[in-house]
Amino acid sequence: MSAGQQAPPDLSALRMLRQARDRIDRDYAEPVGIASLAAEAGYSHTHFIRAFHAAYGETPGAYRTRRRVERACELLRSVNLSVTEICHAVGFTSLGSFSARFSELMGQSPSAYRAEAARRGGPAPIPGCFALMWRTGLPAAPGPADGPVPAAPGPADGPVPATGPGPAPGPADGLGQALGRVPAAPAPPQERLPA
Amino acid sequence: MIMGMSFVSVWVLNQDSAKEFYTTKLGCELTNDLRLDNGMRWLTVRPEGSKDQELLLMDPAHSMLDTPTAEQVRALVAKGALSPGVLATSDCREDYKALSALGVEFLQEPAVRPYGIEAVLRDDSGNWYSFTQRTA
Numbered sequence: 001m002s003a004g005q006q007a008p009p010d011l012s013a014l015r016m017l018r019q020a021r022d023r024i025d026r027d028y029a030e031p032v033g034i035a036s037l038a039a040e041a042g043y044s045h046t047h048f049i050r051a052f053h054a055a056y057g058e059t060p061g062a063y064r065t066r067r068r069v070e071r072a073c074e075l076l077r078s079v080n081l082s083v084t085e086i087c088h089a090v091g092f093t094s095l096g097s098f099s100a101r102f103s104e105l106m107g108q109s110p111s112a113y114r115a116e117a118a119r120r121g122g123p124a125p126i127p128g129c130f131a132l133m134w135r136t137g138l139p140a141a142p143g144p145a146d147g148p149v150p151a152a153p154g155p156a157d158g159p160v161p162a163t164g165p166g167p168a169p170g171p172a173d174g175l176g177q178a179l180g181r182v183p184a185a186p187a188p189p190q191e192r193l194p195a
Numbered sequence: 196m197i198m199g200m201s202f203v204s205v206w207v208l209n210q211d212s213a214k215e216f217y218t219t220k221l222g223c224e225l226t227n228d229l230r231l232d233n234g235m236r237w238l239t240v241r242p243e244g245s246k247d248q249e250l251l252l253m254d255p256a257h258s259m260l261d262t263p264t265a266e267q268v269r270a271l272v273a274k275g276a277l278s279p280g281v282l283a284t285s286d287c288r289e290d291y292k293a294l295s296a297l298g299v300e301f302l303q304e305p306a307v308r309p310y311g312i313e314a315v316l317r318d319d320s321g322n323w324y325s326f327t328q329r330t331a
Contacts, residue, residue: 011208011269011270011273014270014273014274014321015273015321017274018273018274018275018321021275022275022300022302022317025302025303026302026303055274056274
């Protein structure tokens, strides 16, 4: 949309990209590779990453990382699980990379974040969906700090753009939601993906 | 005094498809489908449990918007950036099951929140709605 960006892709392409992004939102804890998301969207791996970046201002890997960190924030605020358990619950396989990505996005370690959330107290009366969509939805216009689109990132998460995590994390969501998500429950079968 | 919103405008990519989606999947009642002289199609539906609030399903390409702006709006809808608001439901979990079975795409299954039970769905164009059963 912004000046200097290439013209927006056609609507059916945007729709495919949105469905891929929705899949990341739903199945963030699953070990779904970016390559398979690309294939489902009908793109080559490299083209998918470029198209996703053009539409949403960050790579799908970076978006997934942000989604996982955002879910981790909720669990840290509301559930009495260890940091390691939360790391795995949201789809990270290594505590080291979880802590590093979390610190990059949130500006503090998971433990520090949890301690601060406990000091701040109870949930704010803001609908959780707005926190969800706001914080994991469209980022601010990509700035120069975003870095180049990687040509061929590996299966691991792509580089996390240096854009900040935005405003303070959303409200603590209900315990039921948090607990319901811990076992990385599979998406209901009705949530079909594009063929 | 202000009584509330009587129509909520919803940008859709295809009015025929939206009409089908909102009436056969979301269970809304078709309240108007009129062609105006200026080319605008006035397509409105009313949620089953609503007395006086309707959704106005608008095609940006046939609205007050200029063509480049309409294209921008269409792209925003397609990429999933826009939300018309919150759909209130009397039973979030049951409706979630029923709507899912009809093929409605949910981003988030029902979850307990401080203010009620909430799911998040998308319409056929890409608009997202909070789908909430408020705490009594």
